[in-house]
Amino acid sequence: MCGYEAPRRIANVSAEAAFAVLKIAKNVERTGKRVIHLEIGEPDFDTPKHIKDAAMEALNKNFTHYTPTLGIPELRKEIAESIKRDYGVEIDWEKNVAVTTGCKQAILASTLAVVDEGEEVIYPNPGYPEYEAAAYFAGGKPVPYRLRLEDGFRMTPEGLAELITAKTKLVVLNSPNNPCGVVMPEEDVKGIVDLAEDHGFYILSDEVYRPILFDGSKHYSPLHAKKNLDKLIIVDGFSKRYAMTGWRLGYALVPEEILPQVFKLLNVMTSCPNSISQYAALAALRGSQEPVMNMVKQYWRRRDVVVEELSKLENIRFVRPKGAFYALVDVSKVLNKLKVNSEEFVKMLIEKYGVAFLHGTALGSYGEGFIRISFATSEENIREGIRILGKAIEELSKS
Ligand SMILES: Cc1ncc(COP(=O)(O)O)c(C=O)c1O
Structure with a gap:
């Protein structure tokens, strides 16, 4: 033991957990398995040319x-x-x-x-x-x-x-x-x-x-x-x-x-x-703000896909997002049934089902019971990712 004790101001701070989830997903990808990324909070678009x-x-x-x-x-x-x-x-x-x-x-x-x-x-x-x-x-x-x-x-x-x-x-x-x-x-x-x-x-x-x-x-x-x-x-x-x-x-x-x-x-x-x-x-x-408007149009379409797909799932709740590119989904009923927390659930979804979300506790203590979907990715990924979530909920709840 070196006797090191981190100063309180730093010890209390946790690094952004989104990056930790990304690491788990990358580890799975390294084994050759595909992972759909719905955890990352960054635009998938390229920076505009100008x-x-x-x-x-x-x-x-x-x-x-x-x-x-x-x-x-x-x-x-x-x-x-x-x-x-x-x-x-x-x-x-x-x-x-x-x-x-x-x-x-x-x-x-x-x-x-x-x-x-x-x-x-x-x-x-x-x-x-x-x-x-x-x-x-x-x-x-x-x-x-x-x-x-x-x-x-x-x-x-x-x-x-x-x-x-x-x-x-x-x-x-x-x-x-x-x-x-x-x-x-x-x-x-x-x-x-x-x-x-x-x-x-x-x-x-x-x-x-x-x-x-x-x-x-x-x-x-x-x-x-x-x-x-x-x-x-x-x-x-x-x-x-x-x-x-x-x-x-x-x-x-x-x-x-x-x-x-x-x-x-x-x-x-x-x-x-x-x-x-x-x-x-x-x-x-x-410069022109048109590229921004085009990106917003696409986020909007993707938001519609998120709402359409989530509405088909049972035992979850969410609020229709009005802005940004995230939806927070209440999966507490599922977690209670499985006796896992949101972090364990997210890990399970990545490792067993190849889809990555962000666990709610990455966003604070009151995030327990939730997972975050980022829709800064293609409509196909969103549709597939949420369908896999539905399938996972169904299968896991039965087992
Ligand atoms: C609400 C909010 N504020 C700030 C940031 C950080 O932005 P930047 O990448 O410019 O540091 C993020 C990134 O996800 C965010 O979601």
Whole structure:
């Protein structure tokens, strides 16, 4: 024994379990068996050509050096322009915009810049696991808001009010949402903004899936409600919207007083975002948005396939996703019958049936009883994967 004890802030954090599931699936694939991947939360589309061309050009022009820590001014200005276009709100690129290494870094840096030792962070659970991890890193106390299927996985002002204490410092919203596919209605966002004003906490709104909307749903942000960044942080980026996960580029829009702290953190962590990716992102914002609309159309069709196929299965429940590219499926009846938890069930499905989902507990403690389906893959894969799920439920329940 070397006597090593991990510091509490790190020991409490678990790495994103989606990557662990992927590893199990890859191990099975190595034996020559096919696995249908419905666990991965990343677009299967290629990055649009004009974005790749801009990156090549940047490379050929030798834009291969460090950039300013908060990103190249052209990109920060373009982000501010896009906010004016999309939200009708004027922000100051020099005072409010930080370009980051993916949305992940934007979440971490802005949480660290706001939350002090012992302060509370309320976040959706099941939800994207980074919010809880960031709260731990900050030495804060993570306070999960339980999203319930019975409530359509909504985070409501009334539900939130029950969790607010004098120590509440930050409330995280995510709409459209991973993993439930919920889009927050305007009334809920407005109600939560009112609570923030009454109690003085910050809101971090993760809007990385904002254009991916179905059935005419509208994205309503706290920025629409407030029209300014007073105690408001918006996290967004290029990974999902432009199919650019590997480019690692995101941004945070933060209140003026926070930016110097975010600057320090980003400088210490990475010095600056990737130079080539920034020129690619510039082309993404300046260029045609048609590729984005085409991808959204395909996600919509795939969502319809998910709903059609899931509706045929017995002993499961789900809420029709209105945005993002996930459906969260309640399989608790099946798990109870089989006497396994969601993680064991997912492993069984990969190893015995060749289909991979994400277990709900990868998305927080309240995810037990659920599995997440990602529909960022072909309609054929989705159809086949869900049919295999049905077959597995039937066979396993009998045995
Ligand atoms: C809700 C949410 N926010 C942020 C991210 C991370 O985005 P990025 O790849 O830009 O770091 C993800 C990735 O799955 C996500 O689902």
